[in-house]
Amino acid sequence: MTAAPKRAPVRYFSLMLGFLAAQGVDTTRLLEMARIESSRFERSDGMLLPMEVESLIIAAYRLTGRTDLGFEVGRLIKLNSHDLLGYAMLSCEDLDRMLRLTSRYCHFITEMFTMRYRRWPERGEAVFAPVVAMPVQTMRFSLDVIALSVQNQLEMLFGPEMTPYDIRMGMPAPEHHARYAALGAARFHFDDRALPGITLSLDRALLDRPFPMASPQVVKQVEEHMQSLQRRPAPDAGWGDYVAMLLRESTGQVTLDGIAQRMNISARTIDRNLKKEHLNFRDLSQQVRFERARELLGERGATVARVAEQLGFSDAANFSRAFRRHAGVTPGEFQQQAGSGAGP
Known part of the structure; x- marks a missing residue:
């Protein structure tokens, strides 16, 4: 049975279109470039x-020449941007309970990412991970949006005097990384x-600081409604x-257990799917590793020793033997x- 395709609500992209329109961008032309009917944005529950999503992001980048659109969209997202779930989040007793609630119903915000939350006595950790394959540009736009929306919503909850906290992003520092450094706590x-x-x-x-609008009854009512609609996300x-x-997007050593932990499922589930x-993780990992090897070897000034080091081989000789087995x-x-235009 084929899994239902994952979707993202139009309400967040409506924020982007509104921002671009205010900047003088022809959003009608943008939607034409993306081949998306403007009527799709007329309903707040559209998906x-x-x-x-990819077509819209590509069109926006091409039309504006900007690389910080995800940053700007994230700054526009507030708790009440999340429709009914947002009001439940505002009605939680504290941040700990809000993160627990959001992790259960993150797919009402987007089905393209999942959220896992863990709490220890002295700290808590929320992990947002993609559950669909997406191109690099779309991925980095999405990570920008998530990071900035989290920062923006926390500042709205606690104000600029909140204590420092950390947001770690699995991506290279973007061109606009200096803008991140100016974001308070x-x-x-x-x-x-x-x-x-x-x-x-x-x-x-921060996790245990009380919320001023706490209402357990509102949270309960919203949860009851969402449970009747719930569809848990999984990869397509x-x-x-x-x-x-995932393998292409990470330059480090990625294991099956590491991917399973990030997705909050078992390695056996991934292996079974x-x-x-007719695939297995080892072969996929090797395929992607040597795709990367070809790219690195083709860069100007690349050396075999340096590429071997970047790919995690113990030495150049081991890399050379493995590459020859793979590429001939x-x-x-x-x-x-490759330099003569006759590369395999």
């Missing part, structure tokens, strides 16, 4: 498929070797594409062929 960390995602770390003082039918995307597509030529021969 976009991942391919439509939030300390942003970029890591291009980590799996794509966002990790929010907060101490006990293309598990191979999804796992390959890959087998349905040594890394040096590959570079010569």
Whole structure:
């Protein structure tokens, strides 16, 4: 049975269109470029498929030339931007309970990411991870949106005097990274070797601080309604594409257990779904690793030793042997062929 495609609510992209229109951007032209009917944005409960999200983001980047659109959209998102769930979040007793609630119903905010929350006596951690494969540009836009929306909503809840906390982003530092440094209590960390995602770390003082609009009855009513509509997210039918995307997006060593932990499912579940597509994690990992090797070897000034180090091989000789088994030529021969336009 094919899994239902994951979607994202149009309400967040309506914020982007409103922002761009205020900047003088022709949003009618933008939607034409993305091949999305403007009528899709007339209903607050409208949804976009991942391919439509991708088309919209690509069109926005092309039309504006800006790389910080995700940053700007995230700044516009407030708690009440999340429709009914947002009011339940505002009505929680404290941040700890709000994060627990959000982790249960994150798919009402977006089905393209999941959220896992863990609490220890002195701190808590929320992890946002993608559950669909997406291109690099779409991924980084989405991570920008999530990181800035989290920062914006926490500042609205606690004000500028809140204690410092950390947001770790599994992506390279963007061109606009200096803008992150000016965001008050939030300390942003970029890591291009980590799996794509966002990790929010907060101490006990923030987690247990009471909310002024606490109403357990409102939270209960909203939860009862959401439970009747609940559809838990999972990767689309293309598990191979999804796992390959995670591997490509991380320059560090990625394990099956690491991906399973990030998705909050078992490694056996991932392995079983890959087998349905006649795939296995080891082969996918090797395929992506040597795709990356070809890219690195093709860069100007690349050396075999340096590429071996970047890919985590113990030495250049081991890398050369593995590359030859995979590609049929040594890394040096590959570079010569690629340089002459005769690469394999």
